[in-house]
Amino acid sequence: MSEASSTQVDGRTEDEIRAEVRTIVLELAPEAKETAPDDARLIEDLAFHSLALLELAFTLEDRFDLDPIEQERAQQISTMRDVANLVIEELRNRPA
Secondary structure (H helix, E strand, O other), X not given: OOHHHHOEEOOEEHHHHHHHHHHHHHHHOOOOOOOOOOOOEOOXXXXXXXXXXXXXXXXXXXXXXXXXXXXXXXXXXXXXXXXXXXXXXXXHOOOO
């Protein structure tokens, strides 16, 4: 088992969180592809547009009880992997 998969974040492993984020992204993607790799680009590969990106952000904030995602930070996110990394980082940095 890799270290990432065994690391607990918010009571779950990183792999469990990544899988849940992937499910959410693909459910909300205008052009969902179940076989999309983790480096699938949100806009170019999955056809996210501004409204769909907002819906994704709100869904992630609600599901993981995250603070609103800052616009500057959101602009750095381009792939499904970036989304999962953001969620995990936010959960790790949450005050105890």
